[in-house]
Amino acid sequence: MENPRIDLVLPQLRCPVCAAALERTDRSVHCAGGHGFDLARQGYLTLLGGGSRAGSGDTADMVAAREAFLGRGHYAPIAAALAEAVATVPAPDGASPLVVDLAGGTGYYLATVLDALPAAVGLDVELSPYAARRAARAHPRLAAVRADVWQRLPLATGSAGAVLSVFGPRNAPEIVRVLAPAGRLVVVAPAQDHLTEIIGPLGMIGVAPDKADRLARQLADFAVVEERAVRYRAAMTREDVTLEALMGPSAHHVDRDALTAAVAALPDAVDVTVSVTVAVYRPA
Numbered sequence: 001m002e003n004p005r006i007d008l009v010l011p012q013l014r015c016p017v018c019a020a021a022l023e024r025t026d027r028s029v030h031c032a033g034g035h036g037f038d039l040a041r042q043g044y045l046t047l048l049g050g051g052s053r054a055g056s057g058d059t060a061d062m063v064a065a066r067e068a069f070l071g072r073g074h075y076a077p078i079a080a081a082l083a084e085a086v087a088t089v090p091a092p093d094g095a096s097p098l099v100v101d102l103a104g105g106t107g108y109y110l111a112t113v114l115d116a117l118p119a120a121v122g123l124d125v126e127l128s129p130y131a132a133r134r135a136a137r138a139h140p141r142l143a144a145v146r147a148d149v150w151q152r153l154p155l156a157t158g159s160a161g162a163v164l165s166v167f168g169p170r171n172a173p174e175i176v177r178v179l180a181p182a183g184r185l186v187v188v189a190p191a192q193d194h195l196t197e198i199i200g201p202l203g204m205i206g207v208a209p210d211k212a213d214r215l216a217r218q219l220a221d222f223a224v225v226e227e228r229a230v231r232y233r234a235a236m237t238r239e240d241v242t243l244e245a246l247m248g249p250s251a252h253h254v255d256r257d258a259l260t261a262a263v264a265a266l267p268d269a270v271d272v273t274v275s276v277t278v279a280v281y282r283p284a
């Protein structure tokens with residue numbers, strides 16, 4: 001098998017069972033301890049070490065909705081702000097900087113970041129096989145690994161120049177461990193008024209009132225380097241807002257018939273508030 005994208009990040013990857021270095025032979029990857037892992041035909045490497053109780057991530061339908069929604073460009077300003085934030089991250093001497101997107105979904109944001117950092121390589125760590133297979137073909141310098149971010153990350157200590165967390169779960173101690181000494185964590189989190197026009201009418205899960213406090217508690221081992229609010233209104237069609245409802249956690253709660261009825265009651269185009277914070281952190 002010729003130069004799969006996983007080779008870009010193999011030196012930084014570690015066995016999820018014993019944390020040893022990994023080598024690839026054709027479609028399988030193994031460590032000196034005899035643990036082996038398969039490279040899927042779709043290009044992602046599964047590095048699940050057992051002991052994960054996190055389920056299997058987003059479903060095929062959720063991931064398809066996410067890919068379709070992001071492809072419409074409504075969140076492109078968020079991706080651009082993220083790329084700007086990551087561009088300020090120092091690169092390690094002599095090495096290609098590694099940008100790791102935890103729970104990176106389809107690779108949409110990481111691909112934009114890599115476009116702005118021509119020397120960098122990217123790794124999308126995802127639990128959902130449906131997301132991982134899309135991420136594996138999202139960008140020529142992006143590799144995808146299926147792993148659980150709540151477990152020990154299958155990455156060498158100090159290997160990441162930047163870690164991204166966009167609307168995803170965050171495991172602070174592991175982020176601290178994998179960051180390089182000058183590395184940075186960049187977090188995109190929804191603000192209180194994110195999607196405010198459609199949350200109620202579509203029965204979606206809103207942003208928890210204590211979201212900012214929880215984030216601050218979760219990242220108590222980090223100091224904020226810079227923080228920026230990204231807020232704009234996006235003109236969304238009924239189809240756009242349906243995809244928005246089906247691509248996130250609301251998909252587990254929203255009844256499809258009720259959603260169809262609620263969307264039909266909306267005007268043809270809705271101006272929806274997109275409101276997030278993009279924050280850069282360093283380990284304190």
Ligand SMILES: C[S@@+](CC[C@H](N)C(=O)[O-])C[C@H]1O[C@@H](n2cnc3c(N)ncnc32)[C@H](O)[C@@H]1O
Nearest residue numbers: 054057058103104105126127128148149166167
């Ligand atoms: C709200 S989506 C965000 C995806 C991506 N960051 C984006 O904004 O497009 C959350 C993602 O986390 C993934 N996920 C959930 N639990 C996970 C876990 N324990 N480890 C890795 N990924 C996980 C889901 O499969 C899903 O793709």
